[in-house]
Each structure stands twice: as structure tokens, then as C-alpha cells.
Amino acid sequence: MSKLLTDLIEALRCLPGVGGKSAQRMAFHLLERDRERGLRLSQVLGQAMRDIGNCSRCRNFSETPVCTLCASSSRDRQVLCVVESPTELAAIEQATGYRGQYFVLLGRLSPLDGLGPQELGLDLLADRLAEGEIEEMIIATNPTVEGEATAHYLAQLARAAGVRPTRLAHGVPLGGELEYVDRGTLAHAFGSRQALD
Amino acid sequence: MSKLLTDLIEALRCLPGVGGKSAQRMAFHLLERDRERGLRLSQVLGQAMRDIGNCSRCRNFSETPVCTLCASSSRDRQVLCVVESPTELAAIEQATGYRGQYFVLLGRLSPLDGLGPQELGLDLLADRLAEGEIEEMIIATNPTVEGEATAHYLAQLARAAGVRPTRLAHGVPLGGELEYVDRGTLAHAFGSRQALD
Numbered sequence: 333m334s335k336l337l338t339d340l341i342e343a344l345r346c347l348p349g350v351g352g353k354s355a356q357r358m359a360f361h362l363l364e365r366d367r368e369r370g371l372r373l374s375q376v377l378g379q380a381m382r383d384i385g386n387c388s389r390c391r392n393f394s395e396t397p398v399c400t401l402c403a404s405s406s407r408d409r410q411v412l413c414v415v416e417s418p419t420e421l422a423a424i425e426q427a428t429g430y431r432g433q434y435f436v437l438l439g440r441l442s443p444l445d446g447l448g449p450q451e452l453g454l455d456l457l458a459d460r461l462a463e464g465e466i467e468e469m470i471i472a473t474n475p476t477v478e479g480e481a482t483a484h485y486l487a488q489l490a491r492a493a494g495v496r497p498t499r500l501a502h503g504v505p506l507g508g509e510l511e512y513v514d515r516g517t518l519a520h521a522f523g524s525r526q527a528l529d
Numbered sequence: 530m531s532k533l534l535t536d537l538i539e540a541l542r543c544l545p546g547v548g549g550k551s552a553q554r555m556a557f558h559l560l561e562r563d564r565e566r567g568l569r570l571s572q573v574l575g576q577a578m579r580d581i582g583n584c585s586r587c588r589n590f591s592e593t594p595v596c597t598l599c600a601s602s603s604r605d606r607q608v609l610c611v612v613e614s615p616t617e618l619a620a621i622e623q624a625t626g627y628r629g630q631y632f633v634l635l636g637r638l639s640p641l642d643g644l645g646p647q648e649l650g651l652d653l654l655a656d657r658l659a660e661g662e663i664e665e666m667i668i669a670t671n672p673t674v675e676g677e678a679t680a681h682y683l684a685q686l687a688r689a690a691g692v693r694p695t696r697l698a699h700g701v702p703l704g705g706e707l708e709y710v711d712r713g714t715l716a717h718a719f720g721s722r723q724a725l726d
Contacts, residue, residue: 333619336577336592343573346566347544348558354546359577360616361545363590367578369543374575376540377559380533381567384560393560395533419557422530 337363389460391436391453393418401434408432412460412495413470414486416440416479424472432470435460440473441482452482454489461493471499534560586657588633588650590615598631605629609657609692610667611683613637613676621669629667632657637670638679649679651686658690668696 333341337359344355362370386392387399394400401407411432415421421434437452449455460466469490473479483499490497503521504513513521530538534556541552559567583589584596591597598604608629612618618631634649646652657663666687670676680696687694700718701710710718 333622334581334591334593334596336573336581337590339573340577343566343570346559346563346570347555349551349554356619357546357616358544360614360619362543362574362578363581364614364616366543369540370574370578373540373543374571374578376533376536377567377574378571380537380556381559381564381571384531384533393534394531396531399531417557417561419554419561422553422557425530 386436386438390434391438391456392421392434406431409465410467411470412466412468413472414457415472416474416482420472420474437473437482440476440478441485442478449485454485457486458489458493461490461495466493466495468496468498471497475502583633583635587631588635588653589618589631603628606662607664608667609663609665610669611654612669613671613679617669617671634670634679637673637675638682639675646682651682654683655686655690658687658692663690663692665693665695668694672699 340359341352341355344350344358345352347355350358380395383395384393385395387394387402388397389402390399392399392401396403408431411430412435413421413424413430413432414435414437415424416437416439418436421436424430435453435457437454439447439452441447441449441452461469469486471483471486471490473482473486487497487499501524502517503524504510504517510518537556538549538552541547541555542549544552547555580592581590582592584591584599585594586599587596589596589598593600605628608627609632610618610621610627610629611632611634612621613634613636615633618633621627632650632654636644636649638644638646638649658666666683668680668683668687670679670683684694684696698721699714700721701707701714707715
């Protein structure tokens, strides 16, 4: 196999979930049938890797200093949702009808990994809360040990600024069967049972 | 989501087996964790799409006028294996200990799609056979209707040049269970049963 083709197959393996076999299939597919879109991918990918930075206001991915979401006048400025990463922001945008703004931590509190309040941009977040516009801060960190610790810290930050902190509800997933729900979740859901009216 | 990010996700969908969800996961993965390899993929991909052409001797993918396989002095020049596409060449190289040379048709005879002897480079193949070095031509086209028609045509070409044509054996796949082998294959395997000595 030619050097360049071997290099291409190797390079494609940087994609998550793509092993040697799929990488080879992708390389041959593009070469045999889709060079134009392959070239386009090469261009867009290079541009994205170079030009996509972080919004100076919410830290989400953005190629402009302030992202479209922060710049939008149609988003509710009284609610702020804090997430760990852009992936989670995208998931919330796609699944919910949330119309407020976001703040992306780009991580979670993890002193052992060198991730403290500064790395998570919490000074930026504090400034944002101090602006006085925000009334509710929805804490949407992941329900992991570190995510919960981060949520706890964030809640204190919100209260200090006179902002009401809220947290995503935990419980049995919709469509899930109790039998297959893990113990921790089931215990939590049981303890947090809600009155039906 | 930013324009460039949306473009990247859309562009990644040119890869076979990658839908919207995987494309998004790939884009976020590269942006969050692997920009360097993302940039490298962009470069190699662009270079491959632009520079990989076809070997003037065997028509396999190559960024040089004559591919390494054709240029190699360690390959047997008396056997030529004819395949439909570079993918199949790669499969044979990886699975077998074949040490001869190749010829890639880049298609199969299919007059309705405008693929005739000329498009498959059969004049080039005829020249090759006329050189007189080749003794056996292994016809490894796919066992489809069009592949079989192509094989038939190729066999005539070989015989006309005094070259012995051979064809890959058809039959029950190794490790396959007779119960699950399709009828056509089973009938063929039954009819072509071989003596045990």
C-alpha cells in the first residue's frame, strides 16, 4: 500500500470509534467514490481545528469572540445553565426547549488533575452572576462524584451572589424498567418520591 | 452551535457509516481533546485526495507514476491477479501469501453504466499479457453477475495471449455452517465437490 494511503488510514484512527478496519474502509471509500467531499472535509476540519476557540462570555466553542448563543437577543438572560462541556450543552439544546443562556466549565473540579476554580473559569462565572441579571442558575454538571462536588461549589457561588441555584432532577429514566435501574439511582428516586395531585 | 462546527459535523458525514450523531461525537472529541491529530488528519486527507492517482501499470492507487508493488523486484512477474478495485487488492494482500503482481480494473463490465473494456483498461491489460512474461492470470473479480461476466471476458483475453486463466474457488466459507450458507453457494459447492485422497 502506498505511503500516503497508509498515512491516511493511520490518521483516520484519531476519530473516536474508528479502528484499523473502518479507517481503511473510509480511506478507500473517499478515494474511490467521494474525493470532492473528502477534500471539503479536509478543509473544514483544518479550519475548525485552527479557528474554533472559546466564547469569551460562556466558554462554549465559537469561532467568534462572543458565540451566537450569547449574542442572541432572543435568549432569556435571567436563567443561566452551567454545564461541564460543549457536548452537554449541545445535548441540552437538542433535547429541551431551554431558552436561557449557558456557561461551560470545560471540566469539573478535580484538584488531583490540576483543575481548580480558576481553570473552570469560575471568576468569569462570578462576574457574570454579579451583573445582577441572572435569577436562576441551573447546575447541569454530570451526576458523578466530581460533578456533584462541582455542583456543590457552584451552588455556594450562586447563593453568595443572591442567585437561586437549581439542579437537574435525578431518578428513574423514562422508559426504563425498575429491574434494570442501578441501585443508587433507584434509592435516590425512592427517597425523592413526589406527591401526585 | 457555531457555523464552522455545524459545517464540520456535516462534512464528517461523508465518511461511510457515520451519521449525524457519530459526526457530532467525532467533532467534539477532536475539538476538546485531539486538535493536533485533527489537524494532521486534515493535512493528510487533503494531500491524499489531491495526490493519490493510479499506477500507470496496474491502475492501483499510487502517488507515484508506478506503484511500489509494480516497481518491486521481489514480486513474481509470472503471475498476475486481476481485481475489481483497490479494496479487493488490499484484502488479498492482507489475507493471502500471494507474491505476484496485480491489475486493477476499477470497475466491472457493465455496459448499462457505460463501463466497457476501455474503461476497465483492458487494452493496458492486453499489452501487459502480450509482454510474454505472465504465465497465469488469476481472475479475482467478485462472484456477482457482472463480476462473472467480466471474468468470462478476461479468461478469453488471457487465452488469446496464451496465458492460463484461473479463478478463485467458490464454495462454503471456512467456519460457515451449511445450514446458513445460501442456496446458490451450497449448490455450487455440492456440484464442485472434490476428491479426498
